Amino acid sequence: MKTYLDCFPCFLSQALRAARIATDDEKKIKQVLDAVGMMLKDIPLESTPPESGRLIYRKVSEVTGILDPYKKIKAESTEKALALYPSLKSLVQKSDNRLLTAARIAIAGNVIDFGANWNFDLEAEIKEILKKEFAIGDFHTFQNSLDEAGEVLYIGDNAGECVFDRILIEEIKKPVVYVVRDAPIINDATYDDAVAAGIERVATILSSGTDGPGTILETCSAEFLSVYHSAECIISKGQGNYEALSNENRPLFFLLKTKCPVIAKDIGVEEGSIILKGGDIPHEDS
Amino acid sequence: MKTYLDCFPCFLSQALRAARIATDDEKKIKQVLDAVGMMLKDIPLESTPPESGRLIYRKVSEVTGILDPYKKIKAESTEKALALYPSLKSLVQKSDNRLLTAARIAIAGNVIDFGANWNFDLEAEIKEILKKEFAIGDFHTFQNSLDEAGEVLYIGDNAGECVFDRILIEEIKKPVVYVVRDAPIINDATYDDAVAAGIERVATILSSGTDGPGTILETCSAEFLSVYHSAECIISKGQGNYEALSNENRPLFFLLKTKCPVIAKDIGVEEGSIILKGGDIPHEDS
Numbered sequence: 007m008k009t010y011l012d013c014f015p016c017f018l019s020q021a022l023r024a025a026r027i028a029t030d031d032e033k034k035i036k037q038v039l040d041a042v043g044m045m046l047k048d049i050p051l052e053s054t055p056p057e058s059g060r061l062i063y064r065k066v067s068e069v070t071g072i073l074d075p076y077k078k079i080k081a082e083s084t085e086k087a088l089a090l091y092p093s094l095k096s097l098v099q100k101s102d103n104r105l106l107t108a109a110r111i112a113i114a115g116n117v118i119d120f121g122a123n124w125n126f127d128l129e130a131e132i133k134e135i136l137k138k139e140f141a142i143g144d145f146h147t148f149q150n151s152l153d154e155a156g157e158v159l160y161i162g163d164n165a166g167e168c169v170f171d172r173i174l175i176e177e178i179k180k181p182v183v184y185v186v187r188d189a190p191i192i193n194d195a196t197y198d199d200a201v202a203a204g205i206e207r208v209a210t211i212l213s214s215g216t217d218g219p220g221t222i223l224e225t226c227s228a229e230f231l232s233v234y235h236s237a238e239c240i241i242s243k244g245q246g247n248y249e250a251l252s253n254e255n256r257p258l259f260f261l262l263k264t265k266c267p268v269i270a271k272d273i274g275v276e277e278g279s280i281i282l283k284g285g286d287i288p289h290e291d292s
Numbered sequence: 293m294k295t296y297l298d299c300f301p302c303f304l305s306q307a308l309r310a311a312r313i314a315t316d317d318e319k320k321i322k323q324v325l326d327a328v329g330m331m332l333k334d335i336p337l338e339s340t341p342p343e344s345g346r347l348i349y350r351k352v353s354e355v356t357g358i359l360d361p362y363k364k365i366k367a368e369s370t371e372k373a374l375a376l377y378p379s380l381k382s383l384v385q386k387s388d389n390r391l392l393t394a395a396r397i398a399i400a401g402n403v404i405d406f407g408a409n410w411n412f413d414l415e416a417e418i419k420e421i422l423k424k425e426f427a428i429g430d431f432h433t434f435q436n437s438l439d440e441a442g443e444v445l446y447i448g449d450n451a452g453e454c455v456f457d458r459i460l461i462e463e464i465k466k467p468v469v470y471v472v473r474d475a476p477i478i479n480d481a482t483y484d485d486a487v488a489a490g491i492e493r494v495a496t497i498l499s500s501g502t503d504g505p506g507t508i509l510e511t512c513s514a515e516f517l518s519v520y521h522s523a524e525c526i527i528s529k530g531q532g533n534y535e536a537l538s539n540e541n542r543p544l545f546f547l548l549k550t551k552c553p554v555i556a557k558d559i560g561v562e563e564g565s566i567i568l569k570g571g572d573i574p575h576e577d578s
Contacts, residue, residue: 022300
């Protein structure tokens with residue numbers, strides 16, 4: 007996805023939010039805004055938003071001296087999500103279509119996002135998403151792709167959300183490689199966050215190599231790119247990965263909730279929609 | 293009022309909105325964002341928001357080449373407000389307290405604002421504001437001040453809103469000097485807008501001399517400052533004038549709706565509140 011004009015005020019809002027999490031020092035926060043303001047002219051509309059997000063959040067760390075402002079928030083998200091795990095598992099067990107319910111749960115977990123949105127009621131969101139109609143719902147194609155794939159590449163998004171991803175992985179019944187960010191960025195899941203969510207019990211955890219808030223292929227490791235380019239079925243969670251990968255010609259399935267009006271418009275749905283969207287493959291159903 | 297950290301993303305949002313009204317050329321709009329981003333570092337937290345708004349909206353005009361992007365919107369606002377004038381007059385005539393009803397109508401007119409807020413349903417807003425409790429309502433002090441003043445200085449805010457101001461002026465029954473901006477800025481009322489609203493029939497129109505979106509005293513004319521400093525009762529309409537004058541030690545009454553969370557917090561009320569707030573004078577009632 008390209009960078010839209012509306013992304014620019016949002017870049018500044020995100021920098022402000024992250025700076026406030028990193029420090030109480032108003033002068034330092036102002037320095038962050040000044041520095042990010044100066045960066046805007048170097049952000050081309052042709053770049054993807056995570057490419058800029060990567061530079062902006064790095065700048066917040068540089069100015070405030072706090073490398074991982076969301077560390078505590080991430081740990082709390084994981085703890086909260088783990089407490090919900092038994093009841094979410096029970097929902098899957100009681101459901102008529104376990105894979106579909108698990109996919110919905112994985113999408114519900116995508117509300118744990120301190121980038122675009124940071125005001126959410128996790129349990130209310132889960133309840134809503136479990137019964138909400140998909141705005142784009144390529145579920146049968148998704149199911150077929152999973153059936154045919156020997157292995158599934160699952161690109162994670164946020165800490166805490168990993169627990170919800172685990173529930174979907176447990177229904178996939180195929181070897182899964184679970185991809186995390188290489189370094190802390192916003193509340194995105196890193197190796198440690200995936201382990202804390204119990205992902206290592208159900209999948210092989212692989213770093214994408216990027217330190218951006220999305221799978222920015224130019225910044226990914228050769229190891230990840232090799233797995234990515236040979237993958238038969240790729241699950242891409244969340245907005246950041248959508249922004250980075252939406253123009254890719256790969257067997258991608260984007261699972262997300264549209265929490266940002268610009269991304270919703272890019273996909274062609276309303277804000278707040280739930281999406282299970284096949285990328286490179288035909289949409290046979292909805 | 294000082295500039296708060298939250299004002300900075302809003303400066304960029306406002307620049308984007310104004311640039312979009314001025315032009316469809318995405319590259320030009322991006323140039324506006326780039327230029328405004330570069331300006332942020334020169335905006336001190338100690339300045340008032342209209343001081344920066346003045347420079348930012350000038351930059352929009354400079355980059356787009358459009359001096360008065362809101363010209364058409366202003367004319368439409370005035371036309372729409374004039375169409376409501378007879379029914380608003382009739383509300384005043386039927387009311388138990390004509391001055392209070394007229395003051396409420398003047399505040400209702402303050403929703404016509406393309407700076408902080410640009411999504412409004414004028415008739416619905418009027419209906420709501422006419423029955424809404426004041427969050428701060430120094431009405432009796434206001435009434436006493438009007439009774440005692442030989443002349444009233446009325447600092448207007450937006451085009452269209454002038455028509456609503458006219459209704460209040462018609463109930464003041466004292467000579468009124470109505471103050472407008474010296475040059476077009478956002479949808480703020482200039483001399484022509486006040487005349488189009490019929491203000492010259494009920495008051496003497498005076499330019500403040502400023503080309504900013506608020507009465508930034510440092511940029512006002514000597515003529516205005518002389519009237520301002522000797523005024524016995526000053527009505528200050530809207531957010532921009534509040535931001536510029538809130539720390540002034542003058543017999544000010546701020547009439548506005550808080551459409552911005554930062555201003556609401558500065559005043560100590562909820563967003564969306566209606567305010568008739570005495571400045572320099574004791575609050576004997578609420």
